Amino acid sequence: LMVWLRRTTHYLFIVVVAVNSTLLTINAGDYIFYADWAWTSFVVFSISQSTMLVVGAIYYMLFTGVPGTATYYATIMTIYTWVAKGAWFALGYPYDFVVTPVWIPSAMLLDLTYWATRRNKHAAIIIGGTLVGLSLPIFNMINLLLVRDPLEMAFKYPRPTLPPYMTPIEPQVGKFYNSPVALGSGAGAVLSVPIAALGAKLNTWTYRWMAA
Numbered sequence: 001l002m003v004w005l006r007r008t009t010h011y012l013f014i015v016v017v018a019v020n021s022t023l024l025t026i027n028a029g030d031y032i033f034y035a036d037w038a039w040t041s042f043v044v045f046s047i048s049q050s051t052m053l054v055v056g057a058i059y060y061m062l063f064t065g066v067p068g069t070a071t072y073y074a075t076i077m078t079i080y081t082w083v084a085k086g087a088w089f090a091l092g093y094p095y096d097f098v099v100t101p102v103w104i105p106s107a108m109l110l111d112l113t114y115w116a117t118r119r120n121k122h123a124a125i126i127i128g129g130t131l132v133g134l135s136l137p138i139f140n141m142i143n144l145l146l147v148r149d150p151l152e153m154a155f156k157y158p159r160p161t162l163p164p165y166m167t168p169i170e171p172q173v174g175k176f177y178n179s180p181v182a183l184g185s186g187a188g189a190v191l192s193v194p195i196a197a198l199g200a201k202l203n204t205w206t207y208r209w210m211a212a
Helices: 002-028 032-064 069-090 104-116 121-145 150-156 180-211
Strands: none
């Protein structure tokens, strides 16, 4: 019974984090990567997505102890988000209204770190967490550049939940800093390490709670 409860608790946490990742995509980068507030929001989006990915991916990877599990987890997040895009499509928005983030390559780097260091948990936290934070903004900027005229999309399809003072504005590129990718990668690399450590610790806490 305890084995069943423990596994159920783990899998429930995995599902909850994956669903929350989808919701975070819709809200933190809710349509086309917050393209109407492009660069400032891209940094916020990069940090939120890299930390959300790393906490669930490392939890799941350490739970199974199998390199490749983080990539599997990122795939779950990606599928969930593609399904959520269908809800927007049903409301009359184009299917590229929400751009699905590129989580999978960053998760692969986490898996590779875990595999290359012979399943060293601390290396996965420090090196893997850093690689996730560094790489995710780069992959997502490439993803964003492939979207058809995101600013036009923002004006054509305003969010129905936005108050009037949040209407889309022309992004001020370079007004505060010159590279949202560099800032997002730098901040993401720093923040993803402690969040990865939290994911690893959650794994330990769950076992202790179930064993109590």
